[in-house]
Amino acid sequence: MPQRIDGSGETIRFTFEGREIAARAGETLAAALIAAGETTTRASVVSGAPRGPYCMMGVCFECLVEIDGVPNRQACMIVAEPGMSVNRQKADEVAA
Ligand code: FES
16 A cells, blocks of 8 residues: 655645545645545446556546546646545546
8 A cells, every 4th residue: 555755744635425535735636545545536438447546647547536526637637625525537427
């Protein structure tokens, strides 16, 4: 399981599928989710297999989530902010 190297800094909170997640200020959503043990952010539109952050640099698009009702957001490229409501990407929301 990945662990934070440095536990210092301000803690902010957002929700993922209704669960409160604590993140360090400046941390991406993907990093915060992985640190919280949430490794599935969407399902494959072909097989339904679980998908989650992989490249952590905006290339693979495996980390797509819905943020505050807006789908197709890359969790690895967006810094977590207090009060965000993040949900798994629904298969019917994936951009063609
Ligand atoms: S983890 Fe690859 S684009 Fe986000």
